Every structure is written in C-alpha cells, then in structure tokens.
Amino acid sequence: MPLFEARSRLSMRIAKLVVVSVLCLSAGGLIAEQSSREDLAVEKQITNTLHQMYEAEKRKDLKFVLSHLADDFAEVAGDGGLYHRADIQAGWPDVVLHDYKVSNCVFKLMARDAAYLTCKLEVDATYKGQPFPKRFQLTTVWTRHKDEWLIRFEQGTIIAEPSVPEPSKNGQAKQN
Secondary structure, three states: OHHHHHHHHHHHHHHHHHHHHHHHHHHHHHHHHHHHHHHHHHHHHHHHHHHHHHHHHHOOOHHHHHOOEEEEEEEEOOOOOEEEHHHHHHHHHHEEEEEEEEEEEEEEEEEOOEEEEEEEEEEEEEEOOEEOOOEEEEEEEEEEEOOEEEEEEEEEEEOOOOOOOOEOOOOOEOOO
C-alpha cells in the first residue's frame, strides 16, 4: 500500500506540473499576443505622426512640428551638427520641403513609453536655396508623454549617392 500511495502521489505531482506548465505557456502566449497588438498600435500611431509632421513641414506649419518634439529634443543632422528645438525654429524659414518618401522602416517598442523608428528617407528639399542631400537613414527615438508620442532624439545619416563612373578619353568608363 505505501508503494501504491507513493506512485499515486508522484502521478498527481506530475499531473499538477503539466497543468501548471500548460497554463503558464498559454498565459505567456496571450501576453505575447497582447504585446504584439500593442506594438502594432504604437507603430501605427508613431508612423502616422511622422507622416503628419512631414506634411506639416511641406505646408510650413512650425507649430504642428514643434508640438510633436519633446522639450529636450536633440538631433544629430547629416552635417554632424547637434541641433535642438530653438535651432529648428531659427532655421525653419530657410528649409523648403517639396516632397518626401519614407520606406524600409523598422520599429521597436523598447519599453512601455519608449520606442524607436528607423527608415530610409528620400527628400526633395532646399536649405537657403541650395539642394538638400536626397537620401538619409533616419532614426527617431520617441517617448510617450501623457497619451502622446513625442520625438526626443533624431539622427539623419546621409546616404551617399551612387557614383557614376567617369568616362575616359576613349569613351570607356574608367575603373577605379
């Protein structure tokens, strides 16, 4: 009888472990699914806000753009300079954005209130009448303030234009 009881207790323990494991795995799946839905919702909100900001820049709506930058916003621009909100305001009249295209985006919700978005950005723009570089890899870091996502940091790395081989004297392209 003691052997039977021991086996019976062992079987019950194994059964309990299996049930607990299944419940934990199921709950983990629900949490992951909920997290995935939240990630997608935040990604959509941030991506839409970014597009709205570029559309605002096209129509020269500085107030809208500033309303989506954190008070301590910082940008490392393609020229390597570090710029803040006051710099954006000061340079605003000199920048003309005609058109833009955002593609190949990667989004990551790093914490409940912090995310980054990195995209390829192509622009048709001028600064003080001079053409702006055309292609960038743009990375933005966003933080949630109340119910709104704001850009806290941005870095625009210029993507070099593909070089065109220089023709040689005999009409053939030079090899570098």
